[in-house]
Amino acid sequence: MFSLADARTATAALTEAGFQDVRAEHVQAYGTWGRDAREAAHFMLDSGPGRHLLEQVGPDDQERARSRLVERLRPYRTDGALRLRSTAWLLTATRTG
Numbered sequence: 456m457f458s459l460a461d462a463r464t465a466t467a468a469l470t471e472a473g474f475q476d477v478r479a480e481h482v483q484a485y486g487t488w489g490r491d492a493r494e495a496a497h498f499m500l501d502s503g504p505g506r507h508l509l510e511q512v513g514p515d516d517q518e519r520a521r522s523r524l525v526e527r528l529r530p531y532r533t534d535g536a537l538r539l540r541s542t543a544w545l546l547t548a549t550r551t552g
Contacts, residue, residue, distance in 0.1 A: 462544050474548035482545045485538045492528035495537040496521055 459465040462479035469477045489495035499505045500521060509517045531537050 477548040480545045496524040
């Protein structure tokens with residue numbers, strides 16, 4: 456999931472695949488993670504890396520992690536949605552032929 460988080464790795468993969476004029480631009484945008492803190496925490500902890508990490512601990516620690524995450528996310532709820540700023544690499548390239 457995070458193998459292409461480094462811009463040099465991502466652009467090298469495209470270059471090796473035959474693309475030209477490969478560029479990586481750092482971008483930021485707000486994304487909606489749920490209607491409220493509980494919904495966002497559920498999404499974050501019940502899929503991907505969050506689920507993997509929770510599987511490493513017992514039920515009490517899982518519940519404590521969920522509760523703390525919900526509390527930390529609450530300030531980011533506005534206008535019926537929980538929104539967080541995300542960052543990514545916008546990769547552009549051309550391929551001829």
